[in-house]
Amino acid sequence: MQELDTDGISVSQLDLWVVGAYLVAIIAVGALLSRLANKSIDDYFLGGRKMPWWLLGLSGTACYFDVAGVMWTIGIFYVMGQQFFWPQFMWGYIAMLACFATFMGKWLRRSGVLTGAEWMEFRFGKGSQGEIARASYAVMAVVIAVAFIGFAEYGCGSFLSVFIPRPASWKTGWAAENWPHILAISLMGITTIYTVAAGLIGVGFTGFIQFFIVLFGSAVLIVKAIELGSYEQIAEAVPAEWFHFAPAMENPRLGEWGLTQSWVLLLPVALTWVVKGAALGVGGPQQLYDLQRFLAARSPREASLAGMIWGVGLVPMFMVAAAVGTIGLVKWGGNISNPEQLYPLVVGTMLPTGIKGLVLAGLLSAFMSTFSATVNSGASYLTYDLYAKFLRPASTQVGLVRASWVCSLLVVIGGILIGMSAPDINAIFEWIMMVLGTGVLVPNVLRWFWWRFNGMGFAIGTLLGVLAAIASVLLFPDAPPYVSFPVLLAISFLSSVLTALATPPTDQAVLEEFYRRVEPFGFWGPVKKSIEQQSEAGNEFSSEGSHFGWDILSTVITAIGLQALYLMSTYAVTHQWREFALAGGVVLICSVALYFTWYLKLPGEVAERPATSKEVSMRKQAYETV
Template identity: 30%
Template sequence: MNELHWIDGAILIVYLLVTVGIGFWISKRASKNLRSYFLGGNQIPWYMLGLSNASGMFDISGTIWLVYLLMVYGVHSVWIPWLWPVFNQIFLMVYLSVWLRRSGVVTGAQWIRFRFGDSQGAKLAHMIVVVFALVSVVGFLAYGFVGVGKFAAEFLPQIVEHPTDFESIADPAALNDALADKAWNEKAWGLIITALTTLYVVKGGMYSVVFTEVLQYSIMTVASLWIGWIAICRVSPEMLAASVPEGWDRLWFGWRLDSDWSGLLEGANAKIASDGYELFAIFFALMVFKGILGSMAGPAPNYDMQRILSARTPKEAAYMSGFVSLVLFVPRYVLIAGVAVLALALMSGELNAQGAGVDYDNVLAMVIDRYAPVGLFGLLVAALLAAFMSTYAATVNAAPAYVVNDIYKRYINPDASDKTYVRMSYAVSIAVVLIGTLLGLSLTGVNQIVNWIVSALFGGYTVANVMKWHWWRFNSYGYFWGMLGGMAPALYFAWHYQGESVLYGLEKNLALFPVLLAASLLGCVAGSLLTEADDREVLKNFYRRVRPWGFWGPIHEEVLAEHPGLVPNRNFPRDAFNVLVGVAWQTSLVAIGIYLVLQDYTAVGWATGVAVVSMLVLKFNWYDKLEDYPADLGPAELASIGEGEETTAGLVTDSGPQPEGAV
């Protein structure tokens, strides 16, 4: 690795000082009360929330993973992030962000009270969401810790000196010592960067998260376009074609993957076999099935949900979710494609020397060290540290919202001062960081935690959170047993399979994701039908305010009897069509970023055409038809909703800015 030039070092130091300084500068504004600390007082503009959310999704661990996918699977890899699923942002944009924001609550667990009330079953449902939120937050913190440690150790000064040319070490004992020192450096840098990030987010809350992430997004975009330009200048289409198998640059796929890396990058064939994605059509079908269900469930109780709840109005929540895709995918995939192209065309010999044990987690850092000039090197390092810090900061901000607002304030000390609650939030943030760091210290690679998060943990979350929107008879006990039925096997699989994918590929191609769905579905249905329905007044209030489509017939009739002007939500066909158009739009943005770097301008033209047509359709069929609240809610009812912290059975106990149209 090259020595860090003083210009690059200065860029890094200035970036870190400004980032931490922002947290302290706005800490007074953030510490007024819990709504200010966790949601920015619902005063942050939607476009800033969108840039912040995009920055949070531009994470370093995910970028490392996506570079690996593009290198090994080629442009087919555009589809693999549907595992998350990446198109959940489209479902949010089209209708779910509006539905969620209409609640006016602070956290996902508090939303459970809005949906199910305050019965014993609702308390169980409330607690299971808190547990899920904390488990997922810890998982994401560990995920970020592993990625940033691996990245930083490649180019920042070594804390413990070790050789960089491991192939030249003949003595096995010396090799083990050198590898141990390298791993120690990764963990040490992970600890240092984690501590800095925790410092500014704990002080500044959501204000700090958003303002620093807007800065971080700007840095990341400039650096991404710069590295993409370097790849375009240094690697011609002919050079790339000679370094990859036939069909690597095709977006579409057949029954099988059929990518043969023999004679090019031998380790890639072994990686494809171990991933279990060779029968790509089956894998794709499972991804789509899981992705649609996962997207219909709505956002998990983490930073994505907190951004939606932070929006000023329901329509602005939808704008924010759509804006994320618009500003995220082109620059991010220019960076990913730039790194992958430079590595494949110019470093294939070095990668082949590692044999089947190629460490793809290090490719990003290797390319930056080798091909980024002075100035860009520091900017890229700052950008990727920013990517880590933005994701990590947003995740840290989500955790105390559940512990302080949903446990401490509700059950332990409901009459404490705002300062007490904010100080408790500081303590909880530090505690979850420590737990996530300890988990990260036990992990060896990014893929290990990614597989568990996307296929096991969220597999256990899916069914109960789809049903909560669409079936009136689905009650709080059904939610509790459905969540528990999904989470328990998910945690077992995480332990038993040590982070392998449970979506597809385990034990003779056995897919365990359907097992999670079946266990959760059984808990949902049995728990609901074997217990009493939830309080009718709570259900009527939820239905009248949120107005979801689905199986709400009996509740609709009761509300209609009380409010003859009630208009049901008949927008399912329109929403479904807009989701399809939105997914095509989002995918075209990804393709534009990749094909720009590949210099396939015909493909860029087609992708741009799809993007433009999709945006025109969405303008007339989505944007123009959004509404904050159902049109039949009168001014007095809108005014009574407010933006309160406690919203059960329509009662608001904390006033705030009123929704658009209120009088």
Template identity: 30%
Template sequence: MGYFGTIDYIFMGIYVCVLVGLGLYLKGKASESIEDYITGAGKIPWWAMGISGMAQFLDLTGTALIVSFLFMLGPQGLFIEFRGGAVLILAFMMLWVGKWHRRSGCLTGAQWNIFRFGDCWGGRFAQLISVVAVVLTTIGMLAYLTKGVGIFLSTFLPFSPEYCAYGLIFLAAVYTMFSGFYGVIFTDLFQGGIILVAVIYISVKAFALVGSSEEISAVAMQVTNNPDWMSAVPKWNANMPKGYESYKPLIPLMLFYLFRNVFHGIGNIGDPKYFGAKNDRECGKLTALWTIMMTFRWPMMMGIAVLGLFLVKDLFPDMSVLSQAGELIHSHFPDIKEQGWGALISGIANNPQNYSPELIANLQGLLGSEQYVEKLSLISYDGTVNPEKILPAVLILTVTEGLRGIVVLALIAASMSTFDSTVNMATGMTVNDLYRKYFRPDAETKELIRVSWVTVAILVVGGVIFANSVSSIHEIWGWLMMGLGGAFLVPNLLRLYWWRFNGTGSAVGSLVGMTAAVIQRIIWPEMNEFEQLGYSLVAGLIGGVIGTFMDKPTEPEVLKTFYMKTRPFGFWGHLKRMLPEEEQKKVSQEHFYDLISVPFALVWQVSMFLAPMLLVLHYWTAFWGTMVLFCIGGTGLYFFWWKKLPEVNFYEDNDTSLLNDQEELASENSP
């Protein structure tokens, strides 16, 4: 199975050498202090963090996942990805959540709980639960990455999906250990350049292949049997193949995912990039660049889906062959579970001598000897085209040698970037907010960095173990976004917008919601995403409210400090009214422009992602209509948000003196 040539291997060798070299070079800078290791100590430029954000959010597994939906649904696949792939949370991070977290001056999202609730029992409890929550989420994300990387690489290499994933994860773990946040940012810049080359190549290739929108519509109908494949408007009931029936109610799902994204976005826990930003303006600029850079992934993914349609049409003129081959395999392995399907197909393809000669002969008779291995890899557990295999199949059969290596490297680089960012955040919280806070407050930098290495190793092992318990990347992503993600929605939201919410409420709400999500995963794994979100969200809400009233309110001085530095909107009226009238107007004006910008930001972001996909499809009517929406969203965002951004910060005076002055004045005037 010689899918790579000499040029491909040369590129791969250069890539590995650069990663290792950067890791070793940046090790010294990352080791200067724990602040350097976790956030870069405010020394990294905003544009570098913005580009790094794009690389962080563009991963191989997510790309394969989104390609699978675009292959099945066409442009409507974007609306299913409102659940996470369209990263709508960036709108809220750009408008206000990012700057709110930066104003705290904290090092991590867990440490932020001390800033919000005080260094008391409740604050420390909330800090500890935040660490546990991030570690658990990270293990889930690593399982998601491991599953996708394994499926992808096993198509190219004569190894099982598990072994392919282990090798790549090991490499990523090593350079993440050494270089910390510096490694995250600067390897992401290097990897972002590779990704851009792949985006341009795939998008142009697909655009040239499509003769007209009518042609691609006919091909999509033949391959997917979906008459609405070209539609850029979501349908109430989407045409979904066997195994994906749960995604059929597309509009309800889209609205459901949008609702979830709004709550997730406005309660976001704070990315390390914001703690490393220098001022409010940088928070907005880096997120705007981050969002714009995310646009590049969509024409590439639509291009891969288009190439996949033409490929499947050529490989399977008679689509019934897929179901026949699936039934044949099931007849020889009647007890095979979906979790083991990928390893079984890989084994049959790469080591046929280990299987029944009758099975191999019959499969070759059905599929034909020409491109037999590639056809076999596309058969799903349900006897249909495996949409999760479209990405590697396209790279193997439609991309030429040399360029194939670059595109594969780009996708590997995307996964490495997601891995290092995710692990860096969890490691930073574990070391700073658990080990240093409770066990070794006087530990030197060298000791803390060694502890971070051990933490990385533990996270990786946990992720690998979890990956082996699930059947598909869709299953992992659904639980991460809806089950586990829903557990923290209410506690994360209330701590920013309700003054009475205290550390006990935050910790109990998160703990109850998280426990409920884990129990659901173990006992009721068949729950759909609606049920998962509702179940864990209600559990977090009940736990949060009960926990809040189990303890006294946060100390007034802590609340004053938090409010003066952050200036959030929500239920903070009694503190806002204590400000001088001019300050109140200034705060209200900032909040007004932040909130009125939301619909414009969402329209701008969604249309910016949709338009280049329609361009690839030559769907000109829908393309120009989407561009009108893009201009409306962009114009509103320019006038209501961009022009209102301060040169540095909205509030230069970050102490409680204004509130103290008003309190003294009120006391003097009281009878």
């Protein structure tokens, strides 16, 4: 195995000036937008629900271009080729993105809540069960946000330290040993300024700008990759199956890299990832910035449109991963031991002065977009669902906005501590995906689709699920995912269902109000029957219809279309033009089909029903000065 040498990487003064000018400009934009975010807590965390769908969707897309995640994806593409799409299901991937666009986005917007934790009281009521579900969700949300900030901090520091070496005088001591963390913390400090000042409005608009900067940086690398190598040159460095999308039962090549050595039995591992991705999709956004974008949409229709452009906008991320990985194969061969380091090496050694600065600004934009969205999301739970709910319920709107500044700083500090204490980036990623992600998987699904599921079932199912996942990592660290995941899933499912059945159900009035506003599908028979009986008695239930069949069909078509679109992008980089054309045909067919099954079925612009008097009262208690 050959180890990449990053000593030859340098950055000119012009490149540093370009990066510096960008940082100043982005802070200025955040400062200008701060006045729009400080009117109320709703303006601060949801932009007053006035932000257009295209801005929400593309700024959300920019959040997925974090440096650490892209470095990980590049390393996987280098090793796995076109099969690198399968590990993406660990975070949801096309299953989650398709659900965003077809039904989950509009369901979330119909709820009309401020945070995912407040949604728990909307679903389970304001009694003890609703409160315990809300508190457990908020705590998990803050923990996940802090963990992702730690993940971003570690990856960003590793990336920046390649370009900016520590001062020659810093040979020993704490600063010398932690130079990557110093760089990451410095950038996080700059980002925190506009994140704290401007709330989601600042995060959204700067994320939108950052998307196009990232797009430019990606385009430069993609063109470079296509020009540099041919299909034959790539084929000299990799086996034939590297070009295939379908996973084989076993792939011995994966055992040669620490990044992929636990995935040698690829087919059962890939099937496990797909099941997890599907569950992440139908369970709705996890406790991150995804959910916040849909709650901030102007209507359920715009929430669905934001979900669709979100998925389409991810094309450059996969294409740049393929581009950098392909450059690595052609230029350095197929036996690099640390392929995740290809990202800084390619940017640092193959781009001309000036362009390098612009691409670096794009990469920093990716980190800043992810970081700012995560901080804003985590602070919303800490402020609104924990501080205002349990410590200062009588806080004014201005008081809550100020408290959110402090909470944002606390979330940042927590993430920095995790990033500085982690042994490597894979350790943080595994902890997020396996421990935290698996623990909340089943309760998140049941809350949408089963009327009998209650707040106690959610809290206990989450608690036992997370504890079981922690025990699995500590006691059976070498267990393959296709063995550990079904066991963890069963523990979480049984604990959630049995607890729900052993405790009182959610109040019928709460369930009926939830069903009326959200219109979910699933096992809601008793609730739906009660509402229909009330409608017959003169209590009208105005519904546009849940379009259950159309939503499911559109979800499948969207997932297939997105996968074909992503494959088109990577096939272009690897010069697989026949496969490119076939994937393009699939994209065309899916696009035409979605016009009829999805676009024409979207809710109207006025689909969101006005709040009831009970909801108005609840909102006043939550938002007005007591």
